[in-house]
Amino acid sequence: MASPNPTSPKGRTALVLGGGLAGALAAYELAPYVDSVTVVDRGHRHGPGAGPAPDEPALMLHAAGARALERLHPGILDELVAAGAHRLGMTTDMAVLTLRGWLAHGCEGGFVITCSRDLARRVVRGRTLGQANITVLENTEAVSLTGDAYVLTGAVVRDRATGRMRRLDAQIVVDATGRGKGVTRRISELGLPPVPVDSLDGGIAYATRTFRLAPHIAAGRPAVHIQPDPSNDSRGGTLLPVEGDRWIATLVGMRGTEPPLDEAGFMKYAARLRDPALVELLAGAEPLGPVHGRQSLVNRRVHLKWLPRVPKGLVLLGEAETCFNPVYGYGASTTAMATLALRRGLARYGTGDKLTPRVRRDIAKATMGAWGTSSPGERRHPGTVATMRPGRAALAVMRVLGRYSDRVLRAGTSRPAATRALVDIITLSRTPAALLAPSVVLAALRGPDEGAQGTTPPPAAAGRAVAPPHPRGLDRGGLQGRTPEASVVPGVPVVPGADERARQAH
Numbered sequence: 001m002a003s004p005n006p007t008s009p010k011g012r013t014a015l016v017l018g019g020g021l022a023g024a025l026a027a028y029e030l031a032p033y034v035d036s037v038t039v040v041d042r043g044h045r046h047g048p049g050a051g052p053a054p055d056e057p058a059l060m061l062h063a064a065g066a067r068a069l070e071r072l073h074p075g076i077l078d079e080l081v082a083a084g085a086h087r088l089g090m091t092t093d094m095a096v097l098t099l100r101g102w103l104a105h106g107c108e109g110g111f112v113i114t115c116s117r118d119l120a121r122r123v124v125r126g127r128t129l130g131q132a133n134i135t136v137l138e139n140t141e142a143v144s145l146t147g148d149a150y151v152l153t154g155a156v157v158r159d160r161a162t163g164r165m166r167r168l169d170a171q172i173v174v175d176a177t178g179r180g181k182g183v184t185r186r187i188s189e190l191g192l193p194p195v196p197v198d199s200l201d202g203g204i205a206y207a208t209r210t211f212r213l214a215p216h217i218a219a220g221r222p223a224v225h226i227q228p229d230p231s232n233d234s235r236g237g238t239l240l241p242v243e244g245d246r247w248i249a250t251l252v253g254m255r256g257t258e259p260p261l262d263e264a265g266f267m268k269y270a271a272r273l274r275d276p277a278l279v280e281l282l283a284g285a286e287p288l289g290p291v292h293g294r295q296s297l298v299n300r301r302v303h304l305k306w307l308p309r310v311p312k313g314l315v316l317l318g319e320a321e322t323c324f325n326p327v328y329g330y331g332a333s334t335t336a337m338a339t340l341a342l343r344r345g346l347a348r349y350g351t352g353d354k355l356t357p358r359v360r361r362d363i364a365k366a367t368m369g370a371w372g373t374s375s376p377g378e379r380r381h382p383g384t385v386a387t388m389r390p391g392r393a394a395l396a397v398m399r400v401l402g403r404y405s406d407r408v409l410r411a412g413t414s415r416p417a418a419t420r421a422l423v424d425i426i427t428l429s430r431t432p433a434a435l436l437a438p439s440v441v442l443a444a445l446r447g448p449d450e451g452a453q454g455t456t457p458p459p460a461a462a463g464r465a466v467a468p469p470h471p472r473g474l475d476r477g478g479l480q481g482r483t484p485e486a487s488v489v490p491g492v493p494v495v496p497g498a499d500e501r502a503r504q505a506h
């Protein structure tokens with residue numbers, strides 16, 4: 001926990017709306033600086049006996065997010081691993097299929113932590129919400145914010161069991177209610193214009209199912225991550241290990257390619273991904289439950305800074321601030337990184353007037369890289385409805401850098417410098433500027449190493465024999481002849497900050 005700034009005036013209270021990962025992390029950071037923190041959550045998953053939600057995909061925490069979480073709560077990664085989470089090297093243990101082929105196997109350094117979302121929630125809550133001055137109100141819904149366009153004074157909440165409304169006063173309100181529309185509605189209701197939102201509604205849908213893999217396949221720890229190509233075929237998927245020898249397969253599609261929720265349809269869809277690795281790994285697997293899923297998820301980034309003014313005291317954290325297509329697994333990672341920004345702000349400004357404007361700015365910075373990495377591809381999906389579009393200049397730069405990143409992706413199938421940079425960017429460990437390092441530029445210029453077997457899933461990870469590499473370093477999806485524009489890909493940042501410069505289309 002951050003040490004409280006002795007100059008912070010006490011007699012202050014904080015309110016956290018939403019008790020998910022973001023809300024729990026925020027409450028813990030605020031606790032030393034205020035007399036009391038109230039966490040309001042409309043669900044009741046927090047108490048003893050609250051079980052996991054049945055339809056949740058595995059949680060993948062990327063290296064930078066894992067390191068941020070460890071800084072916030074030293075020892076938490078060991079605790080997760082001791083409870084059954086897995087630490088997978090990318091690409092030593094986990095195979096990644098980008099739009100231009102499988103990243104070369106054996107890249108050291110990048111990693112992800114995988115576990116069930118329920119385990120992550122339990123461990124984080126266990127370390128956060130038990131503080132003496134934190135109160136959790138479950139089954140209680142935030143209805144509206146109180147105050148005005150200049151200063152927040154708290155929120156009105158409703159007890160869902162009794163319907164009783166009441167007002168909770170606070171000088172700091174962290175809205176961590178997740179990806180719903182309530183967050184922007186509540187802000188506008190303070191007398192402000194509609195909140196500018198960069199929304200990419202590609203009709204994201206996912207289907208997920210838990211399996212026990214055939215023993216000979218499980219022995220190879222065959223985690224795979226097949227990135228979607230939203231500009232063309234938006235199907236993607238992951239197969240990730242979680243606690244108790246269980247593996248969670250998650251299939252993700254966008255409008256027009258939504259994965260079905262019936263058992264036969266699930267396997268058929270898995271077989272139609274850009275590579276059969278995932279469905280092959282499920283051969284002989286024992287399903288441990290039905291297929292679950294959700295539809296109509298939206299990528300969204302809320303831009304409070306474009307409002308004429310933002311009320312003092314307001315901070316958005318987690319998916320309330322930016323939410324991503326779940327296939328990239330960026331939400332929890334960026335939430336941890338953004339919470340570090342909250343910690344730094346509290347240490348520097350206490351609960352003073354500068355706190356919330358500075359923290360909002362720093363949270364936006366913390367989540368910008370992941371947004372820049374994941375959103376360009378989503379924009380290109382023909383079915384995506386976007387509320388903002390990049391300006392002409394940004395589009396031109398995006399095209400040029402897109403072609404360049406395409407070359408890096410091809411090189412990443414076999415040239416270590418390119419693979420390493422891509423892994424670092426995908427795991428949020430380095431900024432997109434890593435693509436411009438001389439060794440990466442050289443790798444991109446040289447192109448894929450024709451003699452290397454970089455275009456098939458790594459054998460240790462994929463649990464099957466390596467097929468001979470395809471000519472010219474192309475993957476089996478037959479990417480030859482695609483238009484250069486298709487090279488603007490998810491999983492690789494194209495124009496750092498281009499989306500930030502996007503302007504409201506209407």
Ligand SMILES: Cc1cc2nc3c(=O)[nH]c(=O)nc-3n(C[C@H](O)[C@H](O)[C@H](O)COP(=O)(O)OP(=O)(O)OC[C@H]3O[C@@H](n4cnc5c(N)ncnc54)[C@H](O)[C@@H]3O)c2cc1C
Pocket residue numbers: 017018019020021022023040041042043057058059060061062117140141142143176177178179180182206317318319320326328329330331332333334335
């Ligand atoms: C399908 C899916 C898969 C994902 N996979 C990954 C992954 O692999 N890796 C990764 O890093 N991230 C992933 N994420 C994102 C990640 O889970 C979240 O970004 C992270 O947990 C932070 O979430 P949050 O706390 O902001 O929101 P949530 O977890 O949604 O929590 C919001 C909380 O607010 C409560 N709430 C909502 N409205 C109100 C209200 N009006 N009043 C009171 N309470 C309210 C809800 O009950 C909930 O408890 C995934 C997300 C989804 C949807």
